[in-house]
Amino acid sequence: MxxxxxxxxxxxxxxxxxxxxxxxxxxxxxxxxxxxxxxxxxxxxxxxxxxxxxxxxxxxxxxxxxxxxxxxxxxxxxxxxxxxxxxxxxxxxxxxxxxxxxxxxxxxxxxxxxxxxxxxxxxxxxxxxxxxxxxxxxxxxxxxxxxxxxxxxxxxxxxxxxxxxxxxxxxxxxxxTIVDSLYEYRDLAAEKSDVLNELNVAEDDFYLLTAHRAENVDTRDSFDRLLEGVSRFAAQTDREVVYPIHPRAQSRLDEFGLAVPEEIRTIEPLDFLDFLRLESAAALVFTDSGGVQEETCILGTPCVTLRYSTERPETAYVGANCLAGLDPDDIVEAGTMMLGKCADWDVPFxxxxxxxxxxxxxxxxxxxxxxxxxx
Structure with a gap:
């Protein structure tokens, strides 16, 4: 250069x-x-x-x-x-x-x-x-x-x-570089963020959901099956799901007239420290985000990916993540497999x-x- x-x-x-x-x-x-x-x-x-x-x-x-x-x-x-x-x-x-x-x-x-x-x-x-x-x-x-x-x-x-x-x-x-960022800011998030108290949730006693990808939220059937699978698992395990909803996803819910199941609480998008705190504290994360797959792997939180492919296969190789797709039965099965998994994997990033x-x-x-x- x-x-x-x-x-x-x-x-x-x-x-x-x-x-x-x-x-x-x-x-x-x-x-x-x-x-x-x-x-x-x-x-x-x-x-x-x-x-x-x-x-x-x-x-x-x-x-x-x-x-x-x-x-x-x-x-x-x-x-x-x-x-x-x-x-x-x-x-x-x-x-x-x-x-x-x-x-x-x-x-x-x-x-x-x-x-x-x-x-x-x-x-x-x-x-x-x-x-x-x-x-x-x-x-x-x-x-x-x-x-x-x-x-x-x-x-x-x-x-x-x-x-x-x-x-x-x-x-x-x-x-x-996501490892650089998370190593620098995870302790700050634990110290500064009050999001657990604000949402009245306890560490390891709730699930976190992110879903915004076009293939998941832009068709009514896909979005409905995703929500059904996550909510069914939450009901079976008696935990609440916190869903910071992306504006794209919210507009699709409104357009399709889809009701969010009672086990899933939608909230406004979060800033970096609050979201990092939720990722760290959740018992399990359901996501269609590649970045969240990386972050949960680094933070030691088990992850279920609501997709049929991933560009972060290393997270699955080390046991931090599994692919569930959108079938409700498969989502429940994946959640059952990952819940409570010991975070003893090596960070591959x-x-x-x-x-x-x-x-x-x-x-x-x-x-x-x-x-x-x-x-």
Missing amino acids: TATSDGTPKVAIILGTRPEIIKCAPLIKACDRRGVDCLLIHTGQHYSEDLDQVFFDQLELPTPDYNLEVGSRSHGEQTGRMLEGIENLLEAHTPDIVLVQGDTNSVLAGALAGAKSNIDVGHVEAGLRSFDREMPEETNRVVTDHVSDYLFAPTEETKRYLERESVPGEIVVTGN GDGRAAERILDVLAVGAEPDAAEVPT
């Missing part, structure tokens, strides 16, 4: 959703520690400014230099608007490298804008594969990996996927120094005594 004219490398970090804020936070902070000029571009893909700002505040991150405020649109229109806006900013600021994280439309737009501007692109969390091309995120992952110059794979498994596809960029196993390794690979700044790359 070539430095800017004054010898100081400039890194552009592009993000657009709250999971990306959490996973990019260690990179932003590592750049700050190393005195690296960091251009922070927010696409506005998650368009609730108030919720986003809470995440920046709690993670003690600087306000983005730019917010494109793209908002919710079709995949093509959203990605196109991001691509145009990011390209203009890259042309104006000429960073040395563009860093994107994950698999959203913001990631795809950022990677394409960087590649078309002849700027090196680094993909953080490269190589994830669900092998389900019906997922738009899978297309985003594959395309981003194939236009990136640096592929920061979180595990050896993801490295092997990239090698099989013969991607042209440099592949380095760094661990996952690294040791919490992924951000430092990434900047070391890019030769950006200097951090003494960097740890060795995990295996």
Whole structure:
């Protein structure tokens, strides 16, 4: 990577959703520690400014230099608007490298804008594969990996996927930055968050549910079966389910006229520390989120994934997670298998120094005594 004219490398970090804020936070902070000029571009893909700002505040991150405020649109229109806006900013600021994280439309737009501007692109969390091309995120992952110059794979498994596809960029196993974030903030969440008292739930005496994916909530039958399976398991085990409901999911409930079963309590979306506290304290988590599969694995909370495929198979390999799909009987069976499981699994996503390794690979700044790359 070539430095800017004054010898100081400039890194552009592009993000657009709250999971990306959490996973990019260690990179932003590592750049700050190393005195690296960091251009922070927010696409506005998650368009609730108030919720986003809470995440920046709690993670003690600087306000983005730019917010494109793209908002919710079709995949093509959203990605196109991001691509145009990011390209203009890259042309104006000429960073040395563009860093994107994950698999959203913001990631795809950022990677394409960087590649078309002849700027090196680094993909953080490269190589994830669900092998389900019906997922738009899978297309985003594959395309981003194939236009990136640096592929920061979180595990050896993801490295092997990239090698099989013969991607042209440099592949380095760094661990996952979500470990960096959770190791830094989990104690703070336990200390600062009062969400258990606010919801009147006791540790290990409730379940947590997240469900927002299009394939699960955009059809009435799928959403109904998901809710039936989770609520049936909750009734059988005499526990309540807390469901911080995504705006997309709430709009679908209203549209379909679906009643939420009495065992499931819907609440407003939560800030980072409150959600982290619930993840840590829940007896079991039901989710369709890839990020939540990682987080529960790291935090030692058993997880049931309400999907038929996952791009985080390592969580299942170590015994922290299982795939249930959407059949109510299968959800109950999976919940029974995972409830009370001892969290003695090894965390497969690294040791919490992924951000430092990434900047070391890019030769950006200097951090003494960097740890060795995990295996």
